Amino acid sequence: MTNARNSDLRDVKALIFDVFGTVVNWRESIIAEVSDAAARHGKPDGDWARFADDWRAWYGKSTRELSRNEGQWRLVDEIHREKLDVLLEDYGLADVMSEESKRYLNRAWHRLKGWPDSPSGLRRLKSKYIIATASNGNLALLVNMAKHADLPWDAVMSPDVYGAYKPSPKVYRNASRLLGLQTNQVMMVAAHTGDLEAAAREGLATGFVYRPFEHGADRPVKEPDTSAYDIAATDFNDMADQLGCD
Amino acid sequence: MTNARNSDLRDVKALIFDVFGTVVNWRESIIAEVSDAAARHGKPDGDWARFADDWRAWYGKSTRELSRNEGQWRLVDEIHREKLDVLLEDYGLADVMSEESKRYLNRAWHRLKGWPDSPSGLRRLKSKYIIATASNGNLALLVNMAKHADLPWDAVMSPDVYGAYKPSPKVYRNASRLLGLQTNQVMMVAAHTGDLEAAAREGLATGFVYRPFEHGADRPVKEPDTSAYDIAATDFNDMADQLGCD
Numbered sequence: 021m022t023n024a025r026n027s028d029l030r031d032v033k034a035l036i037f038d039v040f041g042t043v044v045n046w047r048e049s050i051i052a053e054v055s056d057a058a059a060r061h062g063k064p065d066g067d068w069a070r071f072a073d074d075w076r077a078w079y080g081k082s083t084r085e086l087s088r089n090e091g092q093w094r095l096v097d098e099i100h101r102e103k104l105d106v107l108l109e110d111y112g113l114a115d116v117m118s119e120e121s122k123r124y125l126n127r128a129w130h131r132l133k134g135w136p137d138s139p140s141g142l143r144r145l146k147s148k149y150i151i152a153t154a155s156n157g158n159l160a161l162l163v164n165m166a167k168h169a170d171l172p173w174d175a176v177m178s179p180d181v182y183g184a185y186k187p188s189p190k191v192y193r194n195a196s197r198l199l200g201l202q203t204n205q206v207m208m209v210a211a212h213t214g215d216l217e218a219a220a221r222e223g224l225a226t227g228f229v230y231r232p233f234e235h236g237a238d239r240p241v242k243e244p245d246t247s248a249y250d251i252a253a254t255d256f257n258d259m260a261d262q263l264g265c266d
Numbered sequence: 267m268t269n270a271r272n273s274d275l276r277d278v279k280a281l282i283f284d285v286f287g288t289v290v291n292w293r294e295s296i297i298a299e300v301s302d303a304a305a306r307h308g309k310p311d312g313d314w315a316r317f318a319d320d321w322r323a324w325y326g327k328s329t330r331e332l333s334r335n336e337g338q339w340r341l342v343d344e345i346h347r348e349k350l351d352v353l354l355e356d357y358g359l360a361d362v363m364s365e366e367s368k369r370y371l372n373r374a375w376h377r378l379k380g381w382p383d384s385p386s387g388l389r390r391l392k393s394k395y396i397i398a399t400a401s402n403g404n405l406a407l408l409v410n411m412a413k414h415a416d417l418p419w420d421a422v423m424s425p426d427v428y429g430a431y432k433p434s435p436k437v438y439r440n441a442s443r444l445l446g447l448q449t450n451q452v453m454m455v456a457a458h459t460g461d462l463e464a465a466a467r468e469g470l471a472t473g474f475v476y477r478p479f480e481h482g483a484d485r486p487v488k489e490p491d492t493s494a495y496d497i498a499a500t501d502f503n504d505m506a507d508q509l510g511c512d
Contacts, residue, residue, distance in 0.1 A: 097446070150409060159445070160444065160447075163445065174422070175405065176421045200404070200407075200410075
């Protein structure tokens with residue numbers, strides 16, 4: 021593991037955030053939207069948690085592939101729709117839902133809810149730092165989500181802007197460059213260690229936020245060894261406290 | 267002039283804004299910063315309004331050239347610095363200012379002030395629409411300016427993001443695409459008719475805002491014929507009223 025705890029946090033001017041899982045509780049939002057849609061279409065019973073997990077896993081697999089193949093390009097909206105069609109078929113919903121309902125459900129990813137501390141914690145962090153997204157979601161998705169979940173980004177940055185997908189090193193370097201900063205002036209904030217390690221390799225500072233329930237209240241994520249990160253926080257308000265924000 | 271007053275404003279989901287002159291009063295801010303810097307360096311007297319106008323004109327000329335040469339790319343920060351060095355020489359300031367002071371002054375464009383109605387009017391427009399920048403300024407400049415001038419953008423979009431400079435048609439088309447919208451779902455808002463006409467040619471709706479004092483209180487801009495635009499407003503609060511925002 022890269023030892024990044026050498027970063028001087030006084031240099032940091034901007035925080036860039038992983039979004040799915042770190043800022044928004046994608047799983048609970050998706051389970052709720054899928055089960056609502058299924059019930060409205062006469063299928064009240066189903067393992068919607070598994071549906072949500074499988075949908076999410078496809079996104080992970082697809083964006084990892086894109087991150088390794090520079091120049092390849094797909095909207096996350098399209099990646100989501102591809103898997104949604106397969107899942108609706110598997111769960112017996114493909115024929116009972118209209119195209120309009122499918123499109124609406126696919127955009128559930130634009131309507132994810134933040135973790136309880138996200139709006140207030142981000143506002144506090146924003147009072148001292150530039151706060152921006154560093155997500156593999158597409159720009160429209162992130163902009164719509166920000167309005168829906170009250171996420172007060174200074175800048176929404178996405179693969180459309182970076183020209184690359186995480187964890188490509190290009191994302192971390194381009195984020196810094198676009199903000200007019202050196203990499204050591206930017207901190208990557210994520211609940212996922214892989215994202216932080218990729219950022220640390222490019223010279224960014226690292227802020228871990230612990231989201232134990234990203235995969236469900238019944239499947240808490242074990243807290244990893246955070247000794248290599250510049251900051252480890254229990255939520256964004258704790259991070260704001262540690263960084264001396266009002 | 268393109269007759270755009272056919273747009274159905276009920277389709278509009280996002281407003282994209284020209285920034286310099288339309289949202290911020292660049293001239294007054296730049297005159298103040300230049301005259302402060304000059305006074306601090308022992309040159310209290312000078313035609314700082316002309317300095318500001320010449321500085322701005324160079325930006326206009328340079329970005330127009332870039333807009334015609336696709337693939338060419340320069341940060342507006344660099345364009346500003348190029349002309350600043352010439353002007354400091356002309357006004358006898360080149361040798362008395364440190365490199366640090368020059369850099370700070372060059373970033374005066376990151377610290378422009380909004381027109382008085384900009385923060386409140388944009389907040390009202392934001393309650394109903396996605397609001398985003400469509401400026402030739404670079405992303406860092408626009409993000410820093412937004413924090414400084416309290417401009418609550420949902421998305422900051424710039425040539426770094428569009429891959430083109432206004433008035434290239436690509437800017438208006440890419441803005442719509444990045445927001446996940448059709449061109450008729452986006453309204454270009456500007457105080458400059460050329461920007462609105464270029465947007466209308468790509469199918470965007472158009473909103474004119476009258477900024478009579480962009481070039482100084484003593485040189486009011488005559489109100490143009492606005493009959494071709496979907497909306498003509500005296501400021502952003504008037505625009506919010508006309509669009510039925512709270």
